[in-house]
Amino acid sequence: MARRRGSVWAAAVRTPVGACSALLLAAVVVLAVLAPILWGDAAAAIDTDAIGQGPSGAHPFGTDSLGRDLLFRTLVATRLSIGLAVLATAIGVVAGVVLGTLPAVLPRWAGRLLTAVVNIAVAFPGLLLALFLAVIFGVGTQGAVLAIGFAVAPAFARLVQTLSASVSGRDFVAAARVSGVGRIRLLARHVLPNIGEPLVVNATIGAGSALLAFAGLSFLGIGVQAPDYDWGRLLREGLDGIYVNPVAALAPCAAVVLAGLSFNLAGETVAAVVGLRTRATRRAAGPLPAPRPSAAETPDAGAVLVVENLQVAFPGPGGWIVPVRGVSFSVRAGEAIGVVGESGSGKSLTALAVSRLIEAPGVVTADRLEFGGKPLADASDRELGTALAMVFQDPMTSFNPARRVGRQLAEVSEQHHGLSRRQAFARAVDRLAAVRVPAAARRARQYPHEFSGGMRQRAMIGMGLMGEPKLVIADEPTTALDVTVQRQVLRLLARTRETEGAAILLISHDIAVVSQTCERMLVMYAGRVVEDLPTAALPDAARHPYTRALLATTVDLETDREAALAVIPGRPPEPDQVPPGCAFAARCPLASDRCRAEDPVLAPMAHGHRVACWHPHETAVTVLSGQSREEGAA
Known part of the structure; x- marks a missing residue:
């Protein structure tokens, strides 16, 4: 684990x-440690013969009103x-975490009051709030540190509140609360550890803002006081003689910019590691696994x-994870095909791959992937959109x-058909009426939350009909709808x-819905199609034990x-733990040694019927809910 984490950072x-961030940050740290040791005396040396000089060989940035070298003073500062x-950032982070977590510990009224105060403080610009607090804490280094720290705190407190709210709703927090864990322990053990990474990233970036704010306070004369000096104080002193020696003000200004840039770039780098946005994971995954041979239909x-032979792969800690492996099928014009299987069988990923919606780091490969007679990789977004x-x-x-x-439906026609705003909206109203949305003109001016679940699903189908679709992919379109609305949505599809001549690819976990709606059915298990058969022949024609x-x-x-309700014993394998041989063997009553050793290929059984099984003709004794059932194979 430590080696992998080191490779991610590398x-x-x-x-x-x-x-860039590593070089700049390293330079800043080295100067902060060594500059006072190497050039501290030279920066404090007064030379009355070189007062107020401009840049020269002896003094590259010139000298100040006492003849002190400005280059050395900038480095030492x-x-x-x-x-x-x-230090100010650390104070701000600690105070922000405390303020952000207190509402969860305090009584309800006190928590609301504290949250309101934090929200009001966030509304003010940070530098303005720092100026206000500097007057309260007093002029000087200590007052400026406290002012900037507490000026930064409200933003961190708001961030902590938001992140804590997102974590507090998770099941493990609810389980800890039910088990009697106290509020403070709940925050310390379950909430804060899960929001630490974004806080670190924001603290790194916030250090650059704190540096700029501190320079601003010193420039205004309420920060670092003589005889101490920082970049803000040097900038103020250089500004007094800017017309005589502009470099005197430019040197500390460049130092503030470069140091602030180093903090911001370091924050971006940390965010890349925390968010796994680098290519380390993909590189560690090694080469893509070779796609397994698949007997494709003609x-x-x-x-x-x-x-x-469609394959979808994602990089994982131990190599590539392949949740879709060797899927082959075709859809004819006007045909309705259903895809069924348990959750995690790869149905939705197959649809997303066909729709080109698999994003990096996912990788999609196929021996052949064509839409409308054209390779899908060569199709433009405009062609797919219509x-x-x-x-x-x-x-x-x-x-x-x-x-x-x-307006969301009209955007399709505006982008893909070149219609005007008014024409596109009129077509959107027409499409909503076509999918049986009542009072379509009025409904078109409403927001999604004003629609019922079934009506939103109809509107989504209407969006697909804004073009002239050759294929409609419906991914679980009837989930969470009551049976009446389900029937309406299926009738609409x-x-x-019938009216548009579009082919339908219906994805569902309900085999009854597919058998009543589609002409063919693809049964998927563990990322593979294990049976492809006509729905008219169900249930007698089914040959795979899973079907x-x-x-x-x-x-x-x-x-x-x-x-008792029948169930399939066991559970599907995880995508990264697919066993050798047939993936269904562990749950199949017909499994033999060959099933556990060799993975069957999807082979033709009859016209329009393919199955991936070593025992398609045998009599199955399927154990469901602890009872044996005889299923005779035709």
Whole structure:
């Protein structure tokens, strides 16, 4: 773990930002430590023969009113300037953490009062608040440190409150609270450790702002006082003779800028490591795994979508994780295909890969991935935006909550069809009416939260119909909807297929919904298609034990209500722990030694029917809910 963490830091430092921040920060630290030792006496030496001189060979930045060398004084001032800025930042972070966590410990009324005070303080500019506090704490180094520290604190307190609120709603915090853990211990053990990383990043960046604020107070004469000096005081002294020697003011100003830049770049580097935005993880994952051979079907010449040996991989701590492996299928024009399987089987990732929505560091590979007869990689965003529609599982998160529904639909036509704002909005109203949204003109001017769940799903389908889609991918479109609304949404998809001639790829965990809506069904398990069969032949034609198990768990009106609900024993393997051989072998009553050693290929069984199983013709004895059921294979 330590070696991996070190490699992440090394990779971050090798980036342009990381290298610049490391060099600048190292230079600042070295100067802060060594400059007073090496040039302290030279910076304090008074030369009455060189008072107020400009740049020269002996004094590159000139001298001040007492003949002291300004270059040496700027270098020596590094220690005090950096030290005070870091001290003020530390005070601000500590005070911010205390103020941010106190509302969770104090009584409700006191917590609300403290939160209101923090919010008011955040509304004021930091430097203005520092000036106000400097008057209270007094002129001088100590007062300036306290003023800047407490001026920085409200912003950190607000950040702590926000981060704490996001963590406090998680299950492990609720479990700790139920188990009787006290509030202070809950904060110290469960909340603060989970928000420490963003605080470190913001503290690093905030040190640059504290440095600038401290220089500003010293420049105004209420910070560091003589005989001590920092960059702000040197800047004030240099400003008095700026017309005689401009370099005198330029030297401390450049020092403040470079030191502040080093802190900000260091914060960006820390953020890159904390957020894993470097390429260290991908480099550690090694080469991509070779895609497994897959017996692909022969697609029709006019197939809308052709997928052969699709693989989706993500880098992990121990190498590449492949949640989708060797998926092959095709979708004909006007055809409805359903994809079923348990959660984690790779259904949604397959849809996202087809829609080109897999983002880095995920990697998508395929022997053949074509849409509309054209390689998907060569299709432009404009072509996909008009020919491929995606209906997501939760339309509430798919719509922008800050924009009206009609304007979001109209944006599609504005971007892809070149329509004017008014024409695009009129088309949006027409599409909402086409998907049976009542009072479409009025609804188009409403926000997503004013729609019901089923109506939002209809609006999402209407957004897909703003173009002329050849394929509509519906990812769990009926999840969390009551059965009446589910039926309406499924009917709408069927009507869309009839009127628009679009093919449908319906993803669902409900095999009954797919069997009633689609012509073909793809059954996925552990990232693979294990069976591809016509839905008209269900349940007799199903040959894979997993498909038969899914059918056995389906509840209908003829199900015996007195009997226990059927379940599939065990659970699917994790994507990074797929065993050799057939992934379903551990849960399959037909599993043999061959199943555990060799992974079956998706092979043809009959016309339009493929199955990946070593025992497709055998009689299955599937154990569900502790009871044996005989399922005769045709």
